[in-house]
Amino acid sequence: MLHRLLLALLPLLLIAADRPAKRGEAVLIRGARVFDGTGAAAVPGDVLVVGDRIMGVGRHLKRPRGARVIDARGLTLLPGLHDLHTHLRASGYGSPDDLGKAWASHLANGITNANDFSLSGEMLAPIRAIAAEGSIPTPRLNLAIRLGVPGGHGTEYGWGSFFTLTATTPRAAHVAMKTALSYRPDVIKVFADGWRYGRSPDLASMNVPTLSAIVADAHAAGLPVITHTVTLAGAKIAAAAGVDALGHGIGDAPVDAELIALMKAKNVAYVPTLVVYEPQQDRTFVPLEWRNLAAPERAAEAARMARPVEAIPELESKRWAIMQANVRALHAAGIRIGVGTDAGIGGVYHGSSAVRETRLLGRLGLTPAEALVAATGGAADILRQRNHGRIAVGQRADLLLVGGRPDVAIDDLHDVRRVFVAGREMPLDDLRRRIDAAEATPMPVHAMAGPIDTGARGDGRTDLDTLPVESTEPGTDHSRLDIVRPDGPDDRHLFAVARMGAADRPFAALVLPLTKGAIDVADARGFAGIAFEARGRGSTVRSSTCTARAVRGGLRSPRRASVARSACRSAPSPVATPRSTLPPCAASPSA
Numbered sequence: 215m216l217h218r219l220l221l222a223l224l225p226l227l228l229i230a231a232d233r234p235a236k237r238g239e240a241v242l243i244r245g246a247r248v249f250d251g252t253g254a255a256a257v258p259g260d261v262l263v264v265g266d267r268i269m270g271v272g273r274h275l276k277r278p279r280g281a282r283v284i285d286a287r288g289l290t291l292l293p294g295l296h297d298l299h300t301h302l303r304a305s306g307y308g309s310p311d312d313l314g315k316a317w318a319s320h321l322a323n324g325i326t327n328a329n330d331f332s333l334s335g336e337m338l339a340p341i342r343a344i345a346a347e348g349s350i351p352t353p354r355l356n357l358a359i360r361l362g363v364p365g366g367h368g369t370e371y372g373w374g375s376f377f378t379l380t381a382t383t384p385r386a387a388h389v390a391m392k393t394a395l396s397y398r399p400d401v402i403k404v405f406a407d408g409w410r411y412g413r414s415p416d417l418a419s420m421n422v423p424t425l426s427a428i429v430a431d432a433h434a435a436g437l438p439v440i441t442h443t444v445t446l447a448g449a450k451i452a453a454a455a456g457v458d459a460l461g462h463g464i465g466d467a468p469v470d471a472e473l474i475a476l477m478k479a480k481n482v483a484y485v486p487t488l489v490v491y492e493p494q495q496d497r498t499f500v501p502l503e504w505r506n507l508a509a510p511e512r513a514a515e516a517a518r519m520a521r522p523v524e525a526i527p528e529l530e531s532k533r534w535a536i537m538q539a540n541v542r543a544l545h546a547a548g549i550r551i552g553v554g555t556d557a558g559i560g561g562v563y564h565g566s567s568a569v570r571e572t573r574l575l576g577r578l579g580l581t582p583a584e585a586l587v588a589a590t591g592g593a594a595d596i597l598r599q600r601n602h603g604r605i606a607v608g609q610r611a612d613l614l615l616v617g618g619r620p621d622v623a624i625d626d627l628h629d630v631r632r633v634f635v636a637g638r639e640m641p642l643d644d645l646r647r648r649i650d651a652a653e654a655t656p657m658p659v660h661a662m663a664g665p666i667d668t669g670a671r672g673d674g675r676t677d678l679d680t681l682p683v684e685s686t687e688p689g690t691d692h693s694r695l696d697i698v699r700p701d702g703p704d705d706r707h708l709f710a711v712a713r714m715g716a717a718d719r720p721f722a723a724l725v726l727p728l729t730k731g732a733i734d735v736a737d738a739r740g741f742a743g744i745a746f747e748a749r750g751r752g753s754t755v756r757s758s759t760c761t762a763r764a765v766r767g768g769l770r771s772p773r774r775a776s777v778a779r780s781a782c783r784s785a786p787s788p789v790a791t792p793r794s795t796l797p798p799c800a801a802s803p804s805a
Contacts, residue, residue, distance in 0.1 A: 240264045241637070242277050242665040243613075246286035249621050251293040251591035251604040253583055258622050261291060263611040266636035266728040272608060289631060290619055292586060294326025294353075294612035295602050296593035297568040298440065298485050299461055299554030300334035302355075306563045307514045313341070313733070314510070314655025316557075316564045317352040323506055323565030324630045327593070327602070328442070329356040332558065334377045335397035336681050337731030344658060344733075351640055354612060356597060358440075359394040361387075361428060362405035365418040365690050367442060369405075371688040372693075374725075378405065382420075384427035390476045391431035401597065402432045404457070406441045407448030409466060410528050417690060419448060425455035438598045440485065440554075449473055452482070457551055459483040459596050463491060465533035469540045474547045483550040483596045486541055488574045489554035491534055495524045502628035503566055509650040511563045542579040551575060553589040569627050582624040611637040662738040668725055669706025674699055680727040681706065687717045695722040714786045 241263045248271065249256040260411070262270030262278070277283055302316040320328050333341070338357045345352040360378040362368040368378040379394060381387040394402065402565050406425055408417030425441075432439045438458040444469040453476035460477075498517075504512065553575070555567040568589065572749055576585040594603025602610040613634040614687035618626030633640040648655060667676040675681055684695035692713050693715035699708055712722035728736035 217421035240269075240273060240278050240281035240282045241284060241634075241639070243284045243286050243291055243615070244275075246289050246291035247619065248605055249290055249583070249586060250294040250606060251587060251594075252387045253591075254588045254639055255583075255671055256290060258621070259612070261605060263613070263634065263637045266609050266611055266638075267290065268605060268607055268609045270498050271605060284615075284632065289615050289617055290621065290626070291605065291610075291613060291615050292620070293590040293594075293605055294614050294633065294635065295324050295568055295589045295627075296327040296329075296492050296597075297325050297555050297557060297565075297571075297605070298329050298459070298552050298596060299487050299534065299556050300328050300330055301556065301558030302328065302564070302565065303332040304328045304558035305510075306558050306561060307510050308560070309510060310654070312654050313344075314350050314657070315649055317355075318567070318648045318655075319508060320353045320568070321351055321633055321635070321640045322567055322618065322630065322642055322645045322649060323720060324614040324627070324633055325327055325353055325565055325568050326614070326633065327354045327356065328598075329358060329401055329403075329554070329597075331358045331360065331403045333357055333359075334373075334683075335359055335394065335399075336376070336683075336727070336730065337733050338399065340730050340733040342657075343357055347637075347658075349656075350655065351635070351645065354602070354610075354660060356400035357482075358401045358403040359399040360403045360405065361390055361394065361396060362559065363408075363418045363420050363424075366408050366420065367405045367410075367417050370417065370688060370690045370692070372688040374684045374686070374695075375679065376683045381424055381428070384423050387424045387427035388431060391428055395431070395435055396713055399437065402428065402437055402439045403461075404428055404439060404441045406457075407443045407445055409443070409445045409448065410686055411465065411533065420451070422451050422454050424524060425451065425457070429456050432704055436598065438596065440596075446470070446473060453477045453480055454478045457482060458598065461485045461554060462487050462556070463537040464540050465491065465537050469543050474544070474549065477544075477549050478547075479641070481550075483592075484541075484544050485552040485554040485596070486537060487554045487556045487571070488537065488541070488578075489571045490559050490562050491530075491537055492574070493526045494518075494535055494561045495526050497561075500625050500628065502625065503570065506566050506569075506628055506630070511566075514561075537796045541575065545579045545584075550592055550596065551580065551588045552582075552593045553585075566628075572627060576624040583621045585624060586627075607740070609790060620757045656733045656789050659720055660729055660734055662728065662736050662741060664741065666728070666744075667708065669708060676726055678728060683725050683727070684710075685697075685723040685725055687715060687720050689715065689717055691716040693717075693722040694719045695724065697724065 220537040243261045248259045248261060259273050260275040261268060262275050279579060302313055331570040341357060344350055345355055362378045362380055363382055364380045369380060379390040381390045404425060406420040408419040410416055429439050439458050440459045440461045441452045442462055443452045443460040444462045444465055446464050449464050450473055452460055453473060460482060473635060508793055553568055553571050555571050556562050557567045558566045572585045572589045575588055578580050591603040602612050611634055615632040616626060617629035617631055620627040665677050670677060682697055684697060686695065694713040696711045710724050714720040739754040
């Protein structure tokens with residue numbers, strides 16, 4: 215009956231044997247070994263996709279009129295993979311941030327769902343707009359808002375208070391969560407544990423009442439909470455607060471019965487991100503994995519392998535042994551495991567690292583099938599998302615077709631043949647070319663209308679509808695910059711008060727982004743310069759100017775400057791100067 219209904223509803227489409235699917239068309243994947251993401255044994259069968267949904271699963275399904283047929287005999291079809299912990303705005307090999315390449319790397323390796331923990335709230339809307347528009351292919355992105363504690367991990371890089379919201383009490387947590395939820399995040403990331411692995415002094419950690427308040431607000435909004443947790447004591451705090459998953463592995467001590475009981479009582483999962491802690495000094499790659507690395511990644515690894523193997527520091531070796539044993543112990547105790555990587559951190563490459571993480575789990579007590587569940591249905595459950603992660607009627611059609619039998623021989627997971635996101639087949643050849651290209655991915659361009667900021671708005675934002683933010687030198691003792699606008703309608707000044715940090719050369723920068731979150735490109739070709747007025751105490755004010763024809767939105771990347779195709783310079787001006795004009799700059803003639 216189902217296929218008769220589909221015949222009545224489907225438009226007439228030309229049949230094509232081998233091309234990327236268009237949105238809304240029907241695709242029949244015939245004769246695959248179907249691993250459904252629940253842990254059940256793979257079985258031969260067909261899967262029918264209509265639009266963005268799976269509409270049929272079974273043997274010998276009839277092809278609806280106009281449906282495209284994919285011969286999948288000898289291949290395995292499974293749900294698309296997840297990476298529950300990435301930093302998509304960093305490359306993993308030191309290049310400038312390039313979201314298009316990061317997204318492409320995940321898709322080319324079969325990752326159809328990725329959590330991005332490298333964002334501030336202002337970045338969410340423009341990234342969602344890019345994903346919805348579709349000309350730059352993306353996985354299903356779960357965009358996070360970050361919370362922590364003052365002086366804790368996530369706050370020490372000088373990125374500004376807007377990047378990682380902070381709280382030390384339940385009352386402050388509720389205030390921070392009100393701000394966080396206003397951006398409609400998909401997940402909440404909490405830096406709850408301040409251990410720095412014995413390499414540097416520990417940072418501040420979050421207490422149970424504060425973390426519990428964050429969890430309560432997130433769960434009331436239907437959102438999962440994943441923590442940065444790296445110690446046994448920190449894991450007990452996070453589990454007691456009822457987070458959805460402990461992110462990163464416990465590396466200071468073996469897990470104990472108390473933690474296991476807490477995790478079971480609160481249904482807390484474990485996302486160990488093994489690949490970021492796996493010693494890289496003597497790391498090797500299987501052939502298919504090596505083939506799937508981007509050209510710059512292969513170059514970085516080849517250069518490392520050409521050098522003498524460096525000794526693994528004792529701290530790293532000890533932590534790695536503890537982490538592997540803890541995965542075994544938690545899995546044996548029945549704790550749910552999810553796949554996450556910390557991709558974007560040095561040597562942890564986008565896309566391929568999630569497959570490597572799944573393989574590592576398969577060597578630490580999980581069967582290949584159980585490791586695949588951790589990357590598919592189990593990961594979706596951790597996210598509180600029930601509409602994908604499995605191959606079943608009604609599920610979103612995020613699918614991965616691979617050679618071999620990865621549920622038996624898990625290395626076969628690297629043999630990616632086809633990838634579907636919400637029923638749309640990804641153009642793998644084009645994506646691989648993008649990954650290897652030296653050129654940056656072209657991002658959406660917005661013509662600058664100007665002015666940048668006249669103080670006319672009453673909500674604290676610029677005339678461009680961007681949020682003024684601060685940037686400082688790194689360190690827990692970094693400078694602070696408070697930005698204040700007067701309440702009076704006739705006073706349109708913006709006041710900035712800096713408290714300089716303890717570094718030898720501290721700084722505090724006020725940044726007026728030209729596009730929201732500095733994700734899209736600002737086209738300022740119609741402007742000749744920037745004019746501003748600066749008054750106050752101090753010796754100089756320094757204005758960074760750019761002669762670019764088009765620049766990224768004006769906010770520096772957390773890891774590298776995101777100014778594209780520009781020549782930037784700084785010009786000092788006396789603070790007492792009533793008006794300073796510094797042409798040329800890709801900006802409005804009035805600030």
